[in-house]
Amino acid sequence: MWEVRRQSRYHPGFQVSRVESWRMFAELLQDLEPWPGLHARTWAVLESLPAAVQRDFLDDPRFQITIDNYTPEAGWTLWMPVPGPPGEGSRCVVLRKRLEWCHAGFAAWVIAHEFAHAWLRNGPWGEISDVEEAADAVAAVWGYLRPPGTWADFFSIPS
Numbered sequence: 327m328w329e330v331r332r333q334s335r336y337h338p339g340f341q342v343s344r345v346e347s348w349r350m351f352a353e354l355l356q357d358l359e360p361w362p363g364l365h366a367r368t369w370a371v372l373e374s375l376p377a378a379v380q381r382d383f384l385d386d387p388r389f390q391i392t393i394d395n396y397t398p399e400a401g402w403t404l405w406m407p408v409p410g411p412p413g414e415g416s417r418c419v420v421l422r423k424r425l426e427w428c429h430a431g432f433a434a435w436v437i438a439h440e441f442a443h444a445w446l447r448n449g450p451w452g453e454i455s456d457v458e459e460a461a462d463a464v465a466a467v468w469g470y471l472r473p474p475g476t477w478a479d480f481f482s483i484p485s
């Protein structure tokens with residue numbers, strides 16, 4: 327059902343129109359709507375990605391963007407593993423609510439890094455076998471570098 331709905335919106339061989347891609351981004355980012363800042367930040371990163379990457383995401387019904395369910399018992403870590411082995415299973419980008427208000431450049435870098443994992447299907451990139459380094463490298467190619475600063479800078483100063 328989901329697949330049919332997605333496919334009907336995708337026309338191979340044609341440039342996806344601005345209106346069409348706007349609608350598809352809105353659908354992908356639905357889960358983030360309760361956090362308008364995070365929604366806007368994620369939208370901006372998604373919109374900036376190369377067209378081939380956007381199409382890969384939009385055309386894959388397994389690709390999803392969602393918000394994490396923070397539980398105090400489980401603690402808090404920045405990186406969420408992408409479920410499933412490389413190239414298989416879900417391509418779910420899970421974002422932290424802290425990305426709503428933390429330093430804007432840092433948030434953009436984290437979001438791009440997560441998109442890079444999804445693009446690489448949580449796998450390596452060329453000769454970069456470490457999946458975290460691979461995601462950083464892809465994010466850098468997309469124009470997202472970790473801004474200089476400490477954790478405290480990113481999470482205490484309003485951006």
Ligand SMILES: [Zn+2]
Binds near residue numbers: 439443
């Ligand atoms: Zn990572």
